[in-house]
Amino acid sequence: MPELRKDPIVGRWVIISTERGRRPSDFGRTVAPKHAGFCPFCMGNELKTPPEVFAVRENGTLPDSPGWRVRVVSNKFPALQIEGDLNRKAEGIYDKMNGIGAHEVIIECPDHELELSQLSVEQINLVLTAYRARMIDLARDKRFRYIQVFKNHGEAAGASLEHSHTQLVATPIVPRRIQEELKGLEQHFEMKERCILCDILDQEMMIGKRVVVDNPDYLAIEPFAPRFPFETWIVPKAHNASFEQSYQGNYYSLARIMKETLTRIHLTLSSPPYNFVVHTAPCNEAQGARQFHWHLEIMPKLTRVAGFEWGTGFYINPTPPEDAASYLRDVAIPEVETAASKTLP
Amino acid sequence: MPELRKDPIVGRWVIISTERGRRPSDFGRTVAPKHAGFCPFCMGNELKTPPEVFAVRENGTLPDSPGWRVRVVSNKFPALQIEGDLNRKAEGIYDKMNGIGAHEVIIECPDHELELSQLSVEQINLVLTAYRARMIDLARDKRFRYIQVFKNHGEAAGASLEHSHTQLVATPIVPRRIQEELKGLEQHFEMKERCILCDILDQEMMIGKRVVVDNPDYLAIEPFAPRFPFETWIVPKAHNASFEQSYQGNYYSLARIMKETLTRIHLTLSSPPYNFVVHTAPCNEAQGARQFHWHLEIMPKLTRVAGFEWGTGFYINPTPPEDAASYLRDVAIPEVETAASKTLP
Numbered sequence: 001m002p003e004l005r006k007d008p009i010v011g012r013w014v015i016i017s018t019e020r021g022r023r024p025s026d027f028g029r030t031v032a033p034k035h036a037g038f039c040p041f042c043m044g045n046e047l048k049t050p051p052e053v054f055a056v057r058e059n060g061t062l063p064d065s066p067g068w069r070v071r072v073v074s075n076k077f078p079a080l081q082i083e084g085d086l087n088r089k090a091e092g093i094y095d096k097m098n099g100i101g102a103h104e105v106i107i108e109c110p111d112h113e114l115e116l117s118q119l120s121v122e123q124i125n126l127v128l129t130a131y132r133a134r135m136i137d138l139a140r141d142k143r144f145r146y147i148q149v150f151k152n153h154g155e156a157a158g159a160s161l162e163h164s165h166t167q168l169v170a171t172p173i174v175p176r177r178i179q180e181e182l183k184g185l186e187q188h189f190e191m192k193e194r195c196i197l198c199d200i201l202d203q204e205m206m207i208g209k210r211v212v213v214d215n216p217d218y219l220a221i222e223p224f225a226p227r228f229p230f231e232t233w234i235v236p237k238a239h240n241a242s243f244e245q246s247y248q249g250n251y252y253s254l255a256r257i258m259k260e261t262l263t264r265i266h267l268t269l270s271s272p273p274y275n276f277v278v279h280t281a282p283c284n285e286a287q288g289a290r291q292f293h294w295h296l297e298i299m300p301k302l303t304r305v306a307g308f309e310w311g312t313g314f315y316i317n318p319t320p321p322e323d324a325a326s327y328l329r330d331v332a333i334p335e336v337e338t339a340a341s342k343t344l345p
Numbered sequence: 346m347p348e349l350r351k352d353p354i355v356g357r358w359v360i361i362s363t364e365r366g367r368r369p370s371d372f373g374r375t376v377a378p379k380h381a382g383f384c385p386f387c388m389g390n391e392l393k394t395p396p397e398v399f400a401v402r403e404n405g406t407l408p409d410s411p412g413w414r415v416r417v418v419s420n421k422f423p424a425l426q427i428e429g430d431l432n433r434k435a436e437g438i439y440d441k442m443n444g445i446g447a448h449e450v451i452i453e454c455p456d457h458e459l460e461l462s463q464l465s466v467e468q469i470n471l472v473l474t475a476y477r478a479r480m481i482d483l484a485r486d487k488r489f490r491y492i493q494v495f496k497n498h499g500e501a502a503g504a505s506l507e508h509s510h511t512q513l514v515a516t517p518i519v520p521r522r523i524q525e526e527l528k529g530l531e532q533h534f535e536m537k538e539r540c541i542l543c544d545i546l547d548q549e550m551m552i553g554k555r556v557v558v559d560n561p562d563y564l565a566i567e568p569f570a571p572r573f574p575f576e577t578w579i580v581p582k583a584h585n586a587s588f589e590q591s592y593q594g595n596y597y598s599l600a601r602i603m604k605e606t607l608t609r610i611h612l613t614l615s616s617p618p619y620n621f622v623v624h625t626a627p628c629n630e631a632q633g634a635r636q637f638h639w640h641l642e643i644m645p646k647l648t649r650v651a652g653f654e655w656g657t658g659f660y661i662n663p664t665p666p667e668d669a670a671s672y673l674r675d676v677a678i679p680e681v682e683t684a685a686s687k688t689l690p
Binding site (some may be wrong): 004006015017091092095146151173177196225277299306312 | 353491496650
């Protein structure tokens with residue numbers, strides 16, 4: 001019997017369609033092996049990208065030259081433009097404004113061959129530190145209300161370049177999805193005076209069947225009502241509104257659970273395409289930001305979104321999250337280095 | 346300069362990204378030619394599908410035998426199951442219920458080779474009549490709150506069988522997307538005592554630049570804030586809440602504008618994959634259904650939805666709707682037969 005499940009934060013219903021029950025090997029969506037050829041993100045090609053806005057570099061190396069470990073540049077084909085005023089306007093009954101914003105690319109490592117899950121915990125920590133640096137810098141611009149960090153891995157997930165990278169878009173509007181989460185968090189808080197994501201963490205740790213990885217600071221879970229098969233969230237155990245404001249020093253613990261979780265997804269599903277998004281509080285004190293509980297949503301792209309989903313906002317998910325969690329827990333992975341064993345150079 | 350535009354009904358913002366400006370020939374997403382081979386939807390293979398629940402047939406032919414012109418069967422792999430009770434339940438803080446619903450397939454014609462835009466106006470009218478018959482029948486089941494008619498054309502749009510067909514899912518919940526539209530319609534009505542889609546039609550007919558086809562009863566337009574390049578809506582000029590309740594007799598006028606619009610899309614974009622959805626009022630008097638203004642949303646699938654869209658609910662659309670409308674208007678198409686010249690057999 002298929003099951004209808006409701007996401008407790010945004011109220012979205014999904015259909016867990018057991019009639020179409022799918023095991024990891026049934027999907028057959030794999031990211032193609034990388035091919036050689038010119039790549040603007042490789043070390044040595046720094047002049048083929050827009051100038052860097054941030055980098056972690058070897059001492060003594062110059063901007064836009066080799067010697068970097070993580071490098072952030074403006075997107076060469078930005079969706080939004082950094083210069084100008086918003087200039088809010090009507091067009092009859094319609095509303096519009098200039099497409100002001102920032103669109104940057106975080107190049108995660110110099111090596112073309114590696115993907116994020118294959119980087120060292122130390123290198124992933126540097127990538128996360130770069131997210132943070134750019135988010136804090138961009139939030140100083142009072143035109144921006146939200147900074148969305150997201151990753152497209154594999155062509156089927158929308159990546160146009162294969163060298164491992166994350167993107168960031170700063171928008172002058174708090175996006176709908178974030179507004180919906182804020183509203184859900186607020187409604188729960190009004191009723192219970194507690195955070196719903198904190199309540200979810202408690203229940204998931206107690207039950208255990210949807211837990212993928214549990215470390216001292218974070219929980220990786222399959223959410224109760226996932227839109228996509230093998231959708232996985234990484235949620236900090238402590239209530240923190242903001243990815244970028246809450247951490248002093250480093251992201252080793254997050255880097256470690258990200259490496260383990262992405263490795264489990266990679267091995268269970270034979271290198272699937274995926275997206276991930278960082279959901280953090282809006283910046284510049286937009287609308288009730290403090291009640292937010294930041295988290296990361298990883299969405300493997302194994303099925304196609306079709307007319308039914310576009311028409312209704314319902315999702316059909318052929319893999320119950322309890323099954324997905326069990327597959328992800330059971331896959332054998334190389335031991336993930338402990339953060340403690342590494343120190344920054 | 347890119348532009349941010351707000352959908353006036355649901356409040357969704359989209360980025361019209363002029364930096365990435367795309368002409369029809371830039372997309373290169375084409376539905377593969379059909380190949381021969383066994384097809385359960387072809388005439389003569391009626392016993393390879395679940396039993397038919399509706400058909401338009403030649404006089405004297407029996408159910409589940411040849412002689413049909415349009416045929417409706419249950420989906421062999423239904424997302425929801427027809428028998429049972431909803432049995433709403435909690436699982437700790439979560440909500441769930443049995444996946445009760447209907448999932449049917451409308452086989453649009455006996456001929457494997459034809460696609461919807463290639464059918465005669467008369468045949469499209471029969472297809473629409475079949476939608477209506479099934480919607481009216483299923484709405485008698487008091488468990489159902491919504492009936493979503495949708496079409497997936499081409500593999501990239503989620504079609505798994507190439508024989509032209511539409512699907513229908515009856516759900517025990519009013520879907521989010523419909524609730525959002527209802528809310529937008531209600532808000533506008535509270536302020537203005539008018540329907541926002543009626544206001545949109547007035548403005549679009551006055552300005553003209555986003556109009557694709559204008560016939561006495563319907564307008565085909567590129568909406569002001571489209572999620573997808575070449576997204577096209579067909580909207581009845583008269584305010585009618587419901588696709589299935591509002592029409593006596595026939596759908597010739599709708600069939601005619603659908604044929605012309607789909608033909609223009611087909612020729613402009615070289616046979617693109619697409620989805621369409623019928624947005625009609627909820628059934629069984631669920632929530633303010635009378636204020637609805639039914640319409641059809643056609644979404645060519647030319648770009649990939651990636652992390653940014655999943656994270657934010659913002660869409661990036663590389664083709665301004667004014668440009669898309671101009672391409673669609675300008676393409677030369679064979680004259681579409683007038684409904685008046687045809688009579689039913």
